[in-house]
Amino acid sequence: MAQKPSGRFEGEGLEGIKVSQTEVCFIDGGGPDRAAKLLYRGYNIHDLAVQSSYEETVHLLLYGTLPTRSQLDDLRRKLGGMRALPPEVLKFLQSLPRTAKPMDVLRTAVSALSFSDPRSDDVSVEVAREKGLRLVAQFGTIMAAWDRVRSGKVPVPPDPELGHAANFLLMQRGQKADDLESRALDVCLVLHAEHDFNASTFSARVTIATLTDFYSAITSAVGTLKGPLHGGANEGVMKNLNEIGTPDKVEGWVQKQFAAKQKIMGFGHRVYKTEDPRATHLRKMSLELGKRRGNTTLYDMSIAMEGAVKREKGLSPNVDFYSATVYHAIGLPLDLFTPIFAVSRIAGWSAHVIEQLSNNRLIRPLSEYVGAAERPYLPVEKR
């Protein structure tokens, strides 16, 4: 295999390799003179962010089309009716140490949901779609319930009349959020719902391709998303901003990071070679929400960091950069940032699991062996 100047071999990390065909998502990573593009089943993310809702996006991803009015009403009713957790899962949450990290709780709770699904091992496409919808409905409930249980509060039951985002905020806070906050979270959910063969989606597809159960595939995906190079980056962004403190300290902090050869969370992307189209919306929302709170310090720091990182390394912000300050402005605790990503991305994972099951083939790549040449086996006494 050819070595690149960086010392990596061609295709390492599956860079530039197409492993399958998909109808779910299209990404054009763009370039210095060309904007990047992101489409969910042919619809531009810019249109979806401004005009759609998370429920519409879920219909688009799971059924393949934007819903008609009656399909949308049906889906809302269905999701509203599926939000409550099985009592044993709620009990399980209540039995956990309060220090358990939300992503670890989510990963284990998804796995536990299989116990109450009599069709857990059914890998037909229709049943997979039902499971996907149920998990879309319940991911938010798990995280909101855990956030309350760990602080000694009683979980708030879901309100089937509310939209997905507004209901999540109600369950997490115990009181209704205002329209601006609910809409901001709804847009975040739309923007994070799907992203082609990213690491967590790929792990879900690899897992389901063995024809194991849906819950195992999604458990793989949650564990993969948690990593700081993937969905965990949004929490890293917020920690960095908190550590820096004020806009005037950003430049020096960035220089120090680069001098120490540290990566800066929220920047760079395997596919985008220019601005991530999702960041365009999140940047705007971060400013709007900051202004509304009467404090744009975090936004001002973000802009300063964006400028410094672009100038020094030519890297643009990815989805995790401005989503951090948006979540913070909505009042979400830092360690729920990555779980919120999962609360949205469960729609994309489910769409990909369904697509994989519709035309399945085991995913089994090769590696280039660079270990020892064949050698004689010595019994333990002779080594």
Ligand SMILES: CC(C)(COP(=O)(O)OP(=O)(O)OC[C@H]1O[C@@H](n2cnc3c(N)ncnc32)[C@H](O)[C@@H]1OP(=O)(O)O)[C@@H](O)C(=O)NCCC(=O)NCCS
């Ligand atoms: C997203 C990411 C994992 C993509 O990784 P990748 O395609 O494997 O790219 P690499 O990590 O090999 O980076 C390529 C080069 O850019 C640099 N780079 C990439 N992202 C960087 C960052 N956030 N900060 C500083 N340098 C970065 C690397 O150090 C490397 O430089 P080198 O060639 O001089 O060694 C990477 O950009 C990253 O780690 N970003 C920070 C984490 C993050 O925000 N993740 C969320 C992604 S949506």
